[in-house]
Amino acid sequence: MHVVTGATGRVGGATAVALLAAGVRVRVVVRDPARGEPWAVRGAEVAVADLRDRDALRPALTGADGAFVLSPFDLAAVDPLAHAEEVATSVAGAAADAGVPHVVALSSGGADLPAGTGPVIGLHRLEEALRGTGAVVTALRACHFQERVADVLAVAREQGVLPVLAGSADDARPQVATRDVGAIAARALLARPERSEAVDVLGPVVSEREVADVLARVIGRPVEPVVVPEAA
Known part of the structure; x- marks a missing residue:
């Protein structure tokens, strides 16, 4: 049986779907019991716990x-x-308490660095905490998610602008679909490695200008990538 946290999100949801499709038992962890109901219909067990509540998370794991x-x-x-x-x-404490033998963690490029990476520092700390549990840890260090465009879709539709938060509009970087990250996470769970490892999860290399061009074709209006000043 495999446990999936964050099942109501993009990557966690894709991971749970892939595991169910593989025919294995799945238990999803949600904070809101109502959001677990669709997973119960799909055949998953549902546990209710906040990721910050070690005592509630322990039985879920x-x-x-x-x-x-x-x-x-x-x-x-x-x-x-x-x-x-x-x-x-x-999360690490509950995994250790429950004796989970293998943990697949959604991480990020840059999580190997202890400082200088902004919010990614939190994922560095997650990786380090999990490695102290005795479990085999598979850290999936993903690149930018393609679906992040959905967060600024309204701006693109209303203003014809694609906000660019780092670098320039012409900087090319890998971007991956969350459904592919979920498929990789499920595959990792189903084939536990012998030792802990970090896996770079990369997708096609594209620029924000290319993303803006695709958006323009889809929404039917010109879209210009605009770099947002760091202070903003």
């Missing part, structure tokens, strides 16, 4: 052959890094 975990960013938190630290401590 008990009996797992493997678990998919993540640390969702909370940009509304007064101290986002403190929030990430709280999640890392709780």
Whole structure:
């Protein structure tokens, strides 16, 4: 049986779908019981727990052959890094308490660095905390998600602008679809490695200008990539 946290999100949801399609038992962890109901209909077990609540998370992880975990960013938190630290401590502690033998963690490029990476520091701390549990850890260091465009789709439709938050509009970088990340996470859970490893998860290399061109064709109006000043 495999446990999937974050099943109501893009990557966690894709991971759970891939595992169910493989015919294995799946337990999803949700904070809101109502959001677990669609998963129960699909045939998954449902556990209710907050990722910051080690005591509630422990029974959700008990009996797992493997678990998919993540640390969702909370940009509304007064101290986002403190929030990430709280999640890392709780998730790792619960995994150790439950004796989970294999943990697949959604991480990010740059998570090997202890400083200088902004919110990615929280994922570095998650990786480090999990490695202290005794479990085999597969850290999926993903690149930018293609679906992040959905967060600024309204701006593109209304203003014809694609905000660019780093670099220039012509800088090319790998971008991956979350459904592919979920498929890789499921594959990792189903084929546990002998030792802990970090896996770079990359997609096609494209620029923000290319993304803007695709958006323009889809929404039927010109879209211009605009670099947002760092202070903004």
